[in-house]
Amino acid sequence: MKFNSFEKERDxxxxxxxxxxxxxxxxxxxxxxxxxxxxxxxxxxxxxxAIAYGDxxxxxxxxxxxxxxxxxxxxxxxxxxxxxxxxxxxALLLAVRIVGDRPFSSYSSxxxxxxxxxxxxxxxxxxxxxxxxxxxxxxxTVEKTSANHxxxxxxxLLTVFGPxxxxxxxxxxxxxxxxxxxxxxxxPILAIVLQMIVFASQHPYNAIGVxxxxxxxxxxGFVAWYTNGLESGAAQHVMNNMSxxxxxxxxxxxxxxxxxxxxxxxxxxxxxxxxxACVIILDRKFHxxxxxxxxxxxxFNAKMKAAAAPADQDVKPxx
Numbered sequence: 001m002k003f004n005s006f007e008k009e010r011d012x013x014x015x016x017x018x019x020x021x022x023x024x025x026x027x028x029x030x031x032x033x034x035x036x037x038x039x040x041x042x043x044x045x046x047x048x049x050a051i052a053y054g055d056x057x058x059x060x061x062x063x064x065x066x067x068x069x070x071x072x073x074x075x076x077x078x079x080x081x082x083x084x085x086x087x088x089x090x091a092l093l094l095a096v097r098i099v100g101d102r103p104f105s106s107y108s109s110x111x112x113x114x115x116x117x118x119x120x121x122x123x124x125x126x127x128x129x130x131x132x133x134x135x136x137x138x139x140x141t142v143e144k145t146s147a148n149h150x151x152x153x154x155x156x157l158l159t160v161f162g163p164x165x166x167x168x169x170x171x172x173x174x175x176x177x178x179x180x181x182x183x184x185x186x187x188p189i190l191a192i193v194l195q196m197i198v199f200a201s202q203h204p205y206n207a208i209g210v211x212x213x214x215x216x217x218x219x220x221g222f223v224a225w226y227t228n229g230l231e232s233g234a235a236q237h238v239m240n241n242m243s244x245x246x247x248x249x250x251x252x253x254x255x256x257x258x259x260x261x262x263x264x265x266x267x268x269x270x271x272x273x274x275x276x277a278c279v280i281i282l283d284r285k286f287h288x289x290x291x292x293x294x295x296x297x298x299x300f301n302a303k304m305k306a307a308a309a310p311a312d313q314d315v316k317p318x319x
Contacts, residue, residue, distance in 0.1 A: 013182025015110040019102040027180030033095035041087030049080030073149035073249035088168040107175035109229025112293035119231040126239030129275040134243040166237035192221035209260030219272040227289040
């Protein structure tokens with residue numbers, strides 16, 4: 001089932017309202033449960049990282065140094081730095097299952113869940129617009145201060161946890177938060193801007209670095225709205241982070257740093273603008289984001305109405 005991209009409603013931010021069980025307070029309830037589960041999982045991940053590190057004083061120094069000591073090439077660093085963010089996915093899944101106001105797939109897209117075909121296609125676009133530029137600029141401007149940090153194990157762990165960390169942030173900020181705000185105010189621009197503010201506040205960079213995150217947060221939010229799903233923004237996010245993570249592990253230690261230069265902000269603006277342009281061009285030419293995989297709404301609403309029907313039938317009409 002395909003629609004022309006200009007005729008199809010861009011309904012991702014207001015999608016929760018299409019389910020019969022939607023109530024204004026349910027995004028708040030889901031968010032509260034999500035935070036509880038996220039906190040529990042994060043504590044477990046950090047504790048596992050501390051045990052793996054062995055030296056608790058050294059471990060504290062590593063995790064308290066922000067991006068300057070973020071060791072994405074060691075088991076303790078991955079467990080303490082990336083795994084807690086990855087745990088946002090099961091935290092959200094549990095919260096959604098408990099509240100039960102809509103299927104988890106509705107957080108992925110309004111096209112019938114997560115579309116792997118779109119994700120892998122957009123990974124290639126992200127590689128061209130941000131991944132390769134990152135690699136080239138870092139190798140030209142950042143001094144290689146050490147040898148390869150990776151072991152086979154840590155390379156595999158980073159390859160698994162790194163992309164999942166990016167996808168988890170998309171579910172938390174562009175899924176849970178942006179859809180929740182969008183369902184209340186029904187203004188996509190407001191949902192995009194507010195989620196960006198929260199997203200930027202979670203990144204402890206200097207002022208220029210935060211400005212870069214503002215640009216990225218707006219880009220990810222716009223792309224999620226424009227494509228009716230998380231896959232494209234997640235692909236760009238993955239390519240950005242993984243290009244930096246891999247180079248950091250290969251000895252470019254300052255590839256990840258709290259202090260961000262003005263040139264990095266300019267690079268972010270140019271790369272994100274190029275990515276948005278590619279998304280719009282591909283949508284107009286190939287309609288990649290108009291294919292609906294399945295109908296999430298009708299079966300769910302029918303199931304909820306059927307479950308409520310016996311209770312309604314037991315109520316006797318007034319005489």
